[in-house]
Amino acid sequence: MGGSGSRLSKELLAEYQANPFKERICRVFSTSPAKDSLSFEDFLDLLSVFSDTATPDIKSHYAFRIFDFDDDGTLNREDLSRLVNCLTGEGEDTRLSASEMKQLIDNILEESDIDRDGTINLSEFQHVISRSPDFASSFKIVL
Amino acid sequence: MEKKIEVLKEAKKFVSENEGALGKGKGKRWFAFKMMMAKKWAKFLRDFENFKAACVPWENKIKAIESQFGSSVASYFLFLRWMYGVNMVLFILTFSLIMLPEYLWGLPYGSLPRKTVPRAEEASAANFGVLYDFNGLAQYSVLFYGYYDNKRTIGWMNFRLPLSYFLVGIMCIGYSFLVVLKAMTKNIGDDGGGDDNTFNFSWKVFTSWDYLIGNPETADNKFNSITMNFKEAITEEKAAQVEENVHLIRFLRFLANFFVFLTLGGSGYLIFWAVKRSQEFAQQDPDTLGWWEKNEMNMVMSLLGMFCPTLFDLFAELEDYHPLIALKWLLGRIFALLLGNLYVFILALMDEINNKIEEEKLVKANITLWEANMIKAYNASFSENSTGPPFFVHPADVPRGPCWETMVGQEFVRLTVSDVLTTYVTILIGDFLRACFVRFCNYCWCWDLEYGYPSYTEFDISGNVLALIFNQGMIWMGSFFAPSLPGINILRLHTSMYFQCWAVMCCNVPEARVFKASRSNNFYLGMLLLILFLSTMPVLYMIVSLPPSFDCGPFSGKNRMFEVIGETLEHDFPSWMAKILRQLSNPGLVIAVILVMILAIYYLNATAKGQKAANLDLKKKMKMV
Numbered sequence: 001m002g003g004s005g006s007r008l009s010k011e012l013l014a015e016y017q018a019n020p021f022k023e024r025i026c027r028v029f030s031t032s033p034a035k036d037s038l039s040f041e042d043f044l045d046l047l048s049v050f051s052d053t054a055t056p057d058i059k060s061h062y063a064f065r066i067f068d069f070d071d072d073g074t075l076n077r078e079d080l081s082r083l084v085n086c087l088t089g090e091g092e093d094t095r096l097s098a099s100e101m102k103q104l105i106d107n108i109l110e111e112s113d114i115d116r117d118g119t120i121n122l123s124e125f126q127h128v129i130s131r132s133p134d135f136a137s138s139f140k141i142v143l
Numbered sequence: 144m145e146k147k148i149e150v151l152k153e154a155k156k157f158v159s160e161n162e163g164a165l166g167k168g169k170g171k172r173w174f175a176f177k178m179m180m181a182k183k184w185a186k187f188l189r190d191f192e193n194f195k196a197a198c199v200p201w202e203n204k205i206k207a208i209e210s211q212f213g214s215s216v217a218s219y220f221l222f223l224r225w226m227y228g229v230n231m232v233l234f235i236l237t238f239s240l241i242m243l244p245e246y247l248w249g250l251p252y253g254s255l256p257r258k259t260v261p262r263a264e265e266a267s268a269a270n271f272g273v274l275y276d277f278n279g280l281a282q283y284s285v286l287f288y289g290y291y292d293n294k295r296t297i298g299w300m301n302f303r304l305p306l307s308y309f310l311v312g313i314m315c316i317g318y319s320f321l322v323v324l325k326a327m328t329k330n331i332g333d334d335g336g337g338d339d340n341t342f343n344f345s346w347k348v349f350t351s352w353d354y355l356i357g358n359p360e361t362a363d364n365k366f367n368s369i370t371m372n373f374k375e376a377i378t379e380e381k382a383a384q385v386e387e388n389v390h391l392i393r394f395l396r397f398l399a400n401f402f403v404f405l406t407l408g409g410s411g412y413l414i415f416w417a418v419k420r421s422q423e424f425a426q427q428d429p430d431t432l433g434w435w436e437k438n439e440m441n442m443v444m445s446l447l448g449m450f451c452p453t454l455f456d457l458f459a460e461l462e463d464y465h466p467l468i469a470l471k472w473l474l475g476r477i478f479a480l481l482l483g484n485l486y487v488f489i490l491a492l493m494d495e496i497n498n499k500i501e502e503e504k505l506v507k508a509n510i511t512l513w514e515a516n517m518i519k520a521y522n523a524s525f526s527e528n529s530t531g532p533p534f535f536v537h538p539a540d541v542p543r544g545p546c547w548e549t550m551v552g553q554e555f556v557r558l559t560v561s562d563v564l565t566t567y568v569t570i571l572i573g574d575f576l577r578a579c580f581v582r583f584c585n586y587c588w589c590w591d592l593e594y595g596y597p598s599y600t601e602f603d604i605s606g607n608v609l610a611l612i613f614n615q616g617m618i619w620m621g622s623f624f625a626p627s628l629p630g631i632n633i634l635r636l637h638t639s640m641y642f643q644c645w646a647v648m649c650c651n652v653p654e655a656r657v658f659k660a661s662r663s664n665n666f667y668l669g670m671l672l673l674i675l676f677l678s679t680m681p682v683l684y685m686i687v688s689l690p691p692s693f694d695c696g697p698f699s700g701k702n703r704m705f706e707v708i709g710e711t712l713e714h715d716f717p718s719w720m721a722k723i724l725r726q727l728s729n730p731g732l733v734i735a736v737i738l739v740m741i742l743a744i745y746y747l748n749a750t751a752k753g754q755k756a757a758n759l760d761l762k763k764k765m766k767m768v
Contacts, residue, residue: 018362019354050354063349084348088370096373103377107344128345135350142206142355
């Protein structure tokens with residue numbers, strides 16, 4: 001699996017090459033100073049969060065950290081726009097136009113931002129996610 | 144001083160209790176032993192859990208499919224595996240409690256008229272063609288109802304076969320209901336809060352990625368579908384409610400529904416006509432019929448089930464609905480088609496059953512005449528007062544009464560077998576040959592076969608699930624009359640799993656439009672429950688209202704099949720129990736019980752409504768805060 005001292009670098013996570021959040025996942029779970037490789041304990045943490053038996057609380061907490069691209073504890077417009085770009089793929093023709101992106105982010109903030117501060121914090125995120133019927137079944141990796 | 148003594152006493156007590164843990168003194172070895180056993184036990188439990196997880200069949204195959212096609216295609220295979228489990232239990236029940244006792248302790252083949260192939264058919268009884276039709280030797284075996292004898296007990300253990308036959312039939316139905324309802328209630332919990340549309344966009348962004356996808360091609364498809372999803376939602380949000388030409392849309396929808404109705408009516412009539420023709424063929428000599436005439440009805444049913452859904456798809460083009468709604472309409476129509484076919488089939492079967500019951504009366508009269516003649520002839524040969532060999536007629540020569548239960552069982556078995564064959568042939572030709580053609584002829588063809596028409600097939604989840612559900616309905620209907628049917632179905636599901644897994648990985652491409660499987664799960668289970676209910680109704684009707692054949696099966700000679708219970712109560716239970724049960728079946732008491740149940744249903748319904756209203760109230764409060 002890993003090279004030196006059994007650590008997993010993000011290039012070697014073959015199963016997650018198709019996952020658009022692979023870099024974020026690596027950063028969130030890694031405990032090394034450079035935040036670019038996973039030890040065995042980090043890998044176990046990852047699997048336990050993504051497993052069937054993890055509670056929705058834990059899953060939504062980690063999902064929030066994965067979506068928080070600038071690691072500031074809230075999801076602002078920049079985070080959301082990077083998130084949407086990840087989801088729509090890398091090609092130029094699949095990306096949304098600027099006006100569509102603005103419309104989409106406006107809608108998201110209108111739905112989820114309860115205190116109207118222009119960002120989504122952890123409790124607002126958990127409030128939205130707890131009502132979703134699909135979250136638990138899609139946010140799951142079972143080996 | 145007293146305090147010191149108290150503290151000393153307490154300390155001594157503590158030490159003596161925890162001697163072993165402290166590592167010194169007498170209790171050390173016992174404590175160490177207890178610790179070691181506890182650790183070993185924990186390890187054993189963990190190993191057992193691992194073993195149980197490893198025993199789950201086909202887990203690797205389904206995981207591979209899941210990572211290549213996403214969770215919705217994998218949900219079909221999970222459903223198939225769950226059905227396999229249910230059928231396994233049904234098979235174990237019928238095999239161990241009906242077929243095995245009859246095989247071990249019942250009278251062997253050839254000892255009774257009902258267990259022997261009639262003399263007229265003996266010559267061809269072992270031909271493959273006859274066996275494939277489940278006639279001949281296959282008909283006079285433990286596979287079908289007609290073979291079983293009506294003696295109250297068999298063997299040295301006094302195994303009560305007719306009672307067991309009846310109870311196993313009822314238990315199969317009861318168990319199926321229980322298991323389907325349990326699965327449904329488990330899934331309702333997973334649903335969360337039902338379908339709220341308040342967080343439409345947020346959910347689309349935060350929860351639409353399926354983390355189980357590991358294949359780049361599927362990931363690309365997923366990206367495309369998510370992008371399409373976003374763009375659609377945005378334009379829907381922006382677009383004003385422009386009612387362009389409502390009348391044209393309404394007319395087109397009405398036209399589409401009219402065509403669908405015509406198709407349903409046409410298919411029903413076709414099946415009825417095919418059944419009538421098969422009755423005519425049954426009157427003719429079997430050797431003059433070709434393969435098509437013999438299997439016409441099964442082929443007609445299977446072909447209709449294959450082609451009509453494509454017609455429905457075509458008509459749906461006229462309707463111009465949102466794809467999710469269009470999918471629901473399509474599923475509803477296919478469901479109506481298959482249900483209609485099944486019920487027309489049953490009606491035609493009931494026709495035949497009534498014919499056979501009429502025939503029975505004639506044959507009964509004939510048999511008494513024949514017996515009288517035989518006895519007269521036998522007595523005439525001893526008119527000189529000499530002793531001769533005892534009166535013996537070979538069982539194959541005795542004239543036979545018609546057996547409608549075996550006929551019903553045979554029809555269902557034949558239908559199942561032909562359905563299986565049609566499915567496999569369709570997959571081979573429709574998917575595999577098409578994929579081969581597209582792959583190899585692409586080099587020398589004018590247009591790009593892989594992107595244009597015909598390209599590779601997508602895996603049709605809803606069609607396959609519906610086919611599975613309807614097959615199961617046929618099994619439930621036929622297993623009372625043919626105890627071998629669950630066994631045949633087990634074989635079928637087993638091979639289907641391997642065959643379809645191979646076909647999906649080899650010839651299909653992931654769907655371009657990826658739908659979530661989570662909410663459809665309860666939808667399919669709901670349909671399964673409906674089919675279970677609809678398919679056990681005819682069986683229960685037949686048990687309760689039709690007289691069993693006088694010449695075959697475990698209930699021959701009785702007036703109704705359920706009389707076997709009354710008989711058991713009289714013979715096997717002490718008399719006070721029979722008296723109590725007779726009092727319990729007093730009409731007044733039964734009506735009172737029914738009233739209480741109706742009241743309970745009404746109360747539970749009212750409570751559920753009240754709780755739903757309270758739920759909505761709470762949701763509103765949370766939004767305001």
